[in-house]
Amino acid sequence: MKLQNAFSLAAVVGVATSHTIFTQLTAGGVTNGLGVGIRMPSYDGPITNVNSNDIACNGGPNPTTPSRSVIDVQAGTTVKARWRHTQQSGPDDIIDASHKGPVMAYLKKVTNAVTDPGYGSGWFKISEAGFTNPAAGTWAVNDLIAALGEQSIPIPTCIAPGQYLLRAEIIALHGARTSGGAQFYMECAQINISGGTGTKTPATVSLPGAYKANDPGVMLDIYQNLKSYAIPGPPVFYC
Ligand SMILES: *[C@@H]1O[C@H](CO)[C@@H](O)[C@H](O)[C@H]1NC(C)=O
Numbered sequence: 001m002k003l004q005n006a007f008s009l010a011a012v013v014g015v016a017t018s019h020t021i022f023t024q025l026t027a028g029g030v031t032n033g034l035g036v037g038i039r040m041p042s043y044d045g046p047i048t049n050v051n052s053n054d055i056a057c058n059g060g061p062n063p064t065t066p067s068r069s070v071i072d073v074q075a076g077t078t079v080k081a082r083w084r085h086t087q088q089s090g091p092d093d094i095i096d097a098s099h100k101g102p103v104m105a106y107l108k109k110v111t112n113a114v115t116d117p118g119y120g121s122g123w124f125k126i127s128e129a130g131f132t133n134p135a136a137g138t139w140a141v142n143d144l145i146a147a148l149g150e151q152s153i154p155i156p157t158c159i160a161p162g163q164y165l166l167r168a169e170i171i172a173l174h175g176a177r178t179s180g181g182a183q184f185y186m187e188c189a190q191i192n193i194s195g196g197t198g199t200k201t202p203a204t205v206s207l208p209g210a211y212k213a214n215d216p217g218v219m220l221d222i223y224q225n226l227k228s229y230a231i232p233g234p235p236v237f238y239c
């Protein structure tokens, strides 16, 4: 009996460590510390209810730790979101390769990046990658692992300067053949964009709201000879 419990515990830990968290942001050549300027959860599990407020900036089942920091970002530069299984460091500590799916980033203009709750209207997508190599069967998640967990996110030049939430997201589709089976991983970084020209105003969506449980890119069987993939959410905003 004792032995069996030990094995079940190992299985549970194995599953948990295949999850992931966006733990660090690199901006202007500076890699900020773990959880600095990021609302980091204590547990690396996914959000699975697309209608929950937690789909915006995590929380709920995975309580998040607030951060007082706001990270300076220059419009027109590329920032890097660093993904890890847990808050620990290490080269292999990214996400299990079984967690195939898209990798995206969104922004939301806010008055105060520290206190804004995240959920609600105002979100626009600034980058996405999906089924990047159908011939090889590889996805943006596989590319992220090859990039040692660093998601490169170009910050548009034409948006207004000011405070934003930067939401980096991975959707793991290994269990997505049933409704509620897709695993959404996301955290929000608190940033202050300077140098934006403000010449364009992006169309925005709500989170929750931008995803439906039965979207073709959310509920699908990725093991059924998939030829193409429709990344869920709005189109990417380009200047
Ligand atoms: C954002 O950047 C502007 C321009 O550098 C600065 O004046 C402002 O104090 C910054 N705000 C925060 C919250 O960092």
Ligand SMILES: [Cu+2]
Residues within 6 Å of the ligand: 015, 016, 018, 019, 020, 099, 172, 183
């Ligand atoms: Cu997982």
